Amino acid sequence: MTQSQVFNVAPFFIVRDLAVALMFYRDRLGFEIMFEGPPEDPFFGIVRRGGAMIMLKVVGVDPLPNYKRQSAARWDAYIDVSDPDALAAEFSARHVEFSQLLKNDDDGLRGFEIKDADGYVLFFGRPVESVADERARG
Numbered sequence: 001m002t003q004s005q006v007f008n009v010a011p012f013f014i015v016r017d018l019a020v021a022l023m024f025y026r027d028r029l030g031f032e033i034m035f036e037g038p039p040e041d042p043f044f045g046i047v048r049r050g051g052a053m054i055m056l057k058v059v060g061v062d063p064l065p066n067y068k069r070q071s072a073a074r075w076d077a078y079i080d081v082s083d084p085d086a087l088a089a090e091f092s093a094r095h096v097e098f099s100q101l102l103k104n105d106d107d108g109l110r111g112f113e114i115k116d117a118d119g120y121v122l123f124f125g126r127p128v129e130s131v132a133d134e135r136a137r138g
Contacts, residue, residue: 021117024116025054091112
């Protein structure tokens with residue numbers, strides 16, 4: 001049997017205020033707003049940057065990021081990026097506040113963390129050996 005290809009995955013975040021969440025992703029992180037609706041009273045949105053998509057929805061309960069449940073599992077989303085150093089520089093220029101600065105971590109990843117407008121922790125990075133391999137080629 002031929003397996004179907006899987007291309008992307010999108011976390012689904014409960015948010016307090018859709019407009020605030022959409023503006024954060026668009027204005028601070030450079031995501032494109034793909035969807036906001038329904039038009040008469042928007043409560044659901046989708047943002048995308050490259051292959052990374054995040055769904056946002058107001059459902060009448062407070063957001064509950066992972067770090068509030070378990071400090072050892074802080075991330076709500078891992079976003080694979082080609083160059084964590086360049087992205088960290090871009091976000092710094094946009095005055096994005098980092099919750100953890102760019103570094104090589106104990107899991108063998110190079111990257112950084114930020115918290116979005118609702119406190120969800122996003123890790124932007126990639127495996128350290130992938131970064132070293134690309135630098136050696138390039």
